[in-house]
Amino acid sequence: MTLWQKLLNILLPPRCIKCGKILSEKNGLCPECFNSVNFISEPYCHKCGRPFVKEANLKFASKQYCGNCLQQKKFLFDLQRSAFIYDDVSKDLILDLKFRDKTISAEALANMLYMAGKDIWEQNPDLIIPVPIHRLRLIKRRFNQSALLVKYLSLKTNIQADYSSLTRKRNTIPQVQLSGLTRRKNLRQAFSVKYPHNIKGKKIVLIDDVETTGSTLHECAKVLRKAGAEKLYSVTLARAET
Ligand SMILES: [Zn+2]
Ligand SMILES: [Zn+2]
Known part of the structure; x- marks a missing residue:
């Protein structure tokens, strides 16, 4: 620790x-x-990251x-990981990051993404991309929480962050207010790739805060694949248990 850091800690x-x-x-x-x-x-699951029911009293081989x-x-995704289950506790952590301007927690949460994604960093990805929010919502909220997580992740992994190639064309209704089927409809053609030459042949990690039905990540992945992404990974903070 440098003297400056010690002083800052006091x-x-x-x-x-x-x-x-x-x-x-x-x-x-x-603690x-x-x-x-x-x-x-x-x-x-070592493919999609879904947790297995622990009470099932079954012995799982590794990489199952x-x-x-x-x-x-x-x-659509080569590998997917999440740090924790989406429940009342993690909901609070994420809401703090989103709405209560606790950007300080972004660095700590990015560290959790880093730990959760260890298998993905080993694949030597080329780019980290946040799930974009529409510019109108960006004005209202002042920052994209996923982009903030990407900023710290990029510093930690030395992998380039790309904030502009993937964009959100439509300002959709917040997904949490919709049920499963309407979520997919709501997102149809919501995303596009602005700079395909940045995506073509690249190994890309998508970052989002929460994955509930996976619809948002799914839609992003579709347009990135279409633009020629070679490998696609996702790391989210939280995911629904099912
Ligand atoms: Zn505490
Ligand atoms: Zn799976």
Whole structure:
């Protein structure tokens, strides 16, 4: 630690991003809050990242795929990972990042994305791209939470961030307000690739905060594949359990 960092720690000690308790190390969450987060750990599907039901009392071989992935032959995504389950606790963490201007928590949350995506960073991706929000919503909210996560992830992994190639053409209704089928409809043709030459032949990691039905990631992946992306990965903070 440099002298400047030591001084900064005294003046502005690191705090738990959830409860605000002062921490001895800058690691995001205090032990109590850490334990309250439902982190995804083994066993989970090594293709789509879906956690397996632990109570099932089954022995899972490592690198096992879930039933869905075993049946599929073509995949939009080569690998997908998420840091934790989307529940009341993680919802709060994400809402803090989105609406309460807790941009400080972005760095800690980006670290969680980094840990969750370790298998993906090993594939040497070329670009990290945030799921874009429409410019009208950007004006209202002032920042795109996924782009903020990408900024810190790019610093940590040394992988180039690309904020402009993938764009959102339509200002859709927020997905959380819709049910499964209408979500897909709502997103139809919502995304486009502005600079296909940046995408062609590239290994791309898409970043979003929450994956519920996977519709948003699915739509982004479709246009990126069409633009010639060679490999596609996704890392999200939270995902629904099913
Ligand atoms: Zn805490
Ligand atoms: Zn799977």
